[in-house]
Amino acid sequence: MCTATNYTTKDHYFGRNLDLEFSYNEAVTVTPRSFPFEFRKEPALDTHHAIIGMATVVDGYPLYYDATNEKGLSMAGLNFPENADYKPEADGKTNITPFEFIPWILGQFETVAQARTALASLNLVKINFSDAYPLSPLHWIISDRNESITVESVKEGLKVYDNPTGVLANNPTFDIQSFKLNDFMHLSTYPPENRFSEDLPLDTYSRGMGAIGLPGDLSSSSRFVKAVFTKMNSVSGDSESESISQFFHILGSVAQQRGCVHVGDKFEITIYSSCCNTDQGVYYYTTYENSQVTGVDMHKEDLDGTALASYPLIKGQQIHMQN
Numbered sequence: 665m666c667t668a669t670n671y672t673t674k675d676h677y678f679g680r681n682l683d684l685e686f687s688y689n690e691a692v693t694v695t696p697r698s699f700p701f702e703f704r705k706e707p708a709l710d711t712h713h714a715i716i717g718m719a720t721v722v723d724g725y726p727l728y729y730d731a732t733n734e735k736g737l738s739m740a741g742l743n744f745p746e747n748a749d750y751k752p753e754a755d756g757k758t759n760i761t762p763f764e765f766i767p768w769i770l771g772q773f774e775t776v777a778q779a780r781t782a783l784a785s786l787n788l789v790k791i792n793f794s795d796a797y798p799l800s801p802l803h804w805i806i807s808d809r810n811e812s813i814t815v816e817s818v819k820e821g822l823k824v825y826d827n828p829t830g831v832l833a834n835n836p837t838f839d840i841q842s843f844k845l846n847d848f849m850h851l852s853t854y855p856p857e858n859r860f861s862e863d864l865p866l867d868t869y870s871r872g873m874g875a876i877g878l879p880g881d882l883s884s885s886s887r888f889v890k891a892v893f894t895k896m897n898s899v900s901g902d903s904e905s906e907s908i909s910q911f912f913h914i915l916g917s918v919a920q921q922r923g924c925v926h927v928g929d930k931f932e933i934t935i936y937s938s939c940c941n942t943d944q945g946v947y948y949y950t951t952y953e954n955s956q957v958t959g960v961d962m963h964k965e966d967l968d969g970t971a972l973a974s975y976p977l978i979k980g981q982q983i984h985m986q987n
């Protein structure tokens with residue numbers, strides 16, 4: 665399971681939890697402007713916007729999970745099993761494979777509005793990266809500081825939804841996830857009032873009772889509701905420290921602790937949580953065992969070059985002893 669969100673204070677932030685039972689050796693990866701992006705069915709982008717994000721680099725190609733470009737446009741792919749349906753190549757369409765989708769969008773566009781226009785002719789074509797890296801069933805969130813959309817390639821075709829929550833989890837389809845929020849409109853961050861019965865002396869005996877009923881389990885639809893509630897009600901100061909702290913707390917509200925979700929004989933855990941300051945191009949992350957925030961600044965790399973820069977994750981706990 666995974667959850668992605670955005671959040672705005674003075675700057676705009678975008679990130680995700682990557683929840684899985686194993687890792688693909690992902691690394692924070694910066695793609696500079698002149699790295700040649702080849703596409704299987706479309707012309708290469710020889711120059712493009714620079715990109716920073718989490719990727720597995722295979723045969724010199726950055727397979728991005730989530731990323732932000734130098735203009736602040738951001739995108740993440742999340743698991744969408746049983747629903748994702750990729751298509752054969754189609755004449756008259758722009759045929760992009762799912763593993764090329766993030767580079768293709770972030771390489772060219774600055775805003776969600778521009779991306780949305782390009783999506784009108786997009787066909788997510790069913791071509792594996794390789795036998796060792798077949799396609800994953802994914803759906804995507806694309807965000808800038810003003811709006812977010814969700815993109816789903818399903819049996820009926822490519823669907824693009826406005827996403828006013830700025831949050832995405834996994835199954836079911838986004839229209840169903842969004843509709844379910846109606847069931848929770850009574851939740852509140854304020855103490856509840858007794859509307860149950862005037863004849864009963866009901867007591868607000870604890871703080872937080874206004875949100876009793878907020879899902880706390882780790883299923884995808886529950887994480888969606890919990891993350892939307894937490895993000896939409898989040899309050900933070902404007903500084904970088906306060907903003908990223910708040911962001912990691914939002915993601916923490918839907919993080920997976922080892923032992924709580926069985927996947928065969930393993931457990932799903934939050935392998936990493938990311939938070940990119942999309943205005944500054946700084947990608948912060950924590951890992952399951954490293955709660956210290958680590959950052960990579962794309963502007964410290966040679967963005968006019970051709971070579972990828974990859975930073976393997978610092979995974980061990982960093983303990984700061986005080987005495």
Ligand SMILES: C[C@H](CCC(=O)NCCS(=O)(=O)O)[C@H]1CC[C@H]2[C@@H]3[C@H](O)C[C@@H]4C[C@H](O)CC[C@]4(C)[C@H]3C[C@H](O)[C@]12C
Binds near residue numbers: 793
């Ligand atoms: C499994 C990951 C998503 C995590 C997630 O959503 N889990 C939820 C599980 S569930 O629904 O609730 O069951 C996805 C996100 C990005 C994916 C990776 C990226 O798409 C990049 C490449 C793409 C290649 O085609 C396959 C390997 C891969 C390296 C992908 C492996 C895997 O599918 C990743 C890592």
